[in-house]
Amino acid sequence: MAPKRDYYEILGVPRNASKEEIKKAYRRLARQYHPDLNPGNKEAEEKFKEIQEAYAVLSDDEKRKMYDMYGTAEFQPGTERTTWRWTEAPGGGFEFTFGDFSGFEDIFNEVFGEREPTRVRRRGRDLEYQLEIDFDTAIKGGVKDITITRETICPGCGGSGVRVGAGARVCPKCRGSGRSLFTSFLNISRACDMCGGSGKISTEPCNTCNGSGKRITTETISVKIPAGVDTGSRIRVPGKGEEGTISNGDLYLVIKVRPHPLFRREQDDLYIEVPITVYEAALGAQISVPTVDGTAVVTIPPGTQSGTKLRLRGKGVPHLRDGGRGDLYVITKIVLPEKINESARKKFEELAKTSPYNPRAHLDKYLR
Structure with a gap:
């Protein structure tokens, strides 16, 4: 040799x-x-x-x-x-x-360029749908029924597009070879796109799909929503994409969460703004606050200011990948009454005369 x-x-x-x-x-x-x-x-x-x-x-x-x-x-x-x-x-x-x-x-x-097989076999395409859910479902999880439309293989012809038992003629494009010349920067022999590489074309298309080999089906499926999903989360439903001759594609649901009238979410933490009175802020108090799990009692310390953050551990959003949870932050907001009665007015006037507190004292040195 x-x-x-x-x-x-x-x-x-x-x-x-x-x-x-x-x-x-x-x-x-x-x-x-x-x-x-x-x-x-x-x-x-x-x-x-x-x-x-x-x-x-x-x-x-x-x-x-x-x-x-x-x-x-x-x-x-x-x-x-x-x-x-x-x-x-x-x-x-x-x-x-x-x-x-x-x-x-x-x-x-x-x-x-990728060479196609003589007999086209492929996995079905993946599908993507947007799924809008309410805030509570995103936090707690649940099951949602959705209706999807997808391409499936025609049951009448098995995806060939040809009536079962029908005759066939030589493909006019590849002249029976099953391959055609693909022209780009080079001339490359590839599977014929007219006959799919078989070299023959049926004169009698399938009556069910009119020769397409596919049909459009509508199906209602139940989808499990895991607790803790957020807007932009993707849920994969295996095998619910388009049907293919090798395997089906998958369905991907892109989550969009409707906003809540009270709670604001940042990652796995929740925030809620809670109004308090001036005397609750000054003297301290215990108030009832809504959470995603029900009502919680929160202690307002004496001297609380507007914007104070009070943390409730473990009252936020469940973590998707472990058993933990985020926190709930109560943001205080001191709210004065729009109108006060005469008795309240006198008490405020008396307080103004006797209290030495001046919240603007630090500005005195700048006054001219």
Whole structure:
């Protein structure tokens, strides 16, 4: 057997070439010698195989190191041999199947575009809906029934779009080959988009779906809302996206929470503004305050000012990922009566005369 050519020579790069230089050289040569662009050219086919083999070794750090030391990356301890298989595609051209070389197919698809299989098999598309819920459901969780509309596979034809038992004719676009020429910056042979790669088109479309292979269905499902969700949270419902021939897509519900008339939420903490009287602020008091769990009694310390934050631990929003909860902050707001009776007026006047307190004392030095 003739000795293999030097891999660096095959790609036209120096032995100290970087991985990026090797990748660029591979892209350039792969475009030049790809068999679909050189039909019937055995020399180009063999050259292309050499290019793939060289890149498979030189783009892998461990295999490149072994190759630099021993002149080969095969059958050495701790290394794996990269395998690939060539088969002739319908209507000419070649299919290239990659073995255990991780990541090689990605760079191949990047250069040439993803090759579609002869028989189209796909996972259904994911769907996304916005789900509006009330504040209490977001805090406590619950179950909500929703109605969704999605594409499903036609039960009459199994998604083929062809009436069961119907005859077929040769596809006029690919002429029965199952493949068509895709033109971008290169001409690449791909599965025919008219016949889906089968090479045939039925003259009798399915009566149920009119040949589309799909139908629109409406379904009501029950969705569990976990406690602690917020606006922007996403709930995944597996298998409730569009149907596919391999598997169904998933349904994603994007949560929008309606505002509450009393509570304001910041992450997992809640805030509520509570009015208090001037004498409750001055003398202190115990007042009843609403929480998401019911009524709580809060102590107002003597001398409380407007804007004081009183913390109620564990009275906020449940954490989504553990059993803890946020806190509830009671924000005080001193509110004076719009009108006072004569008795109250006299008491305020007496207080004004006897109290030495001046809240503006710190401004005296600035007065002119």
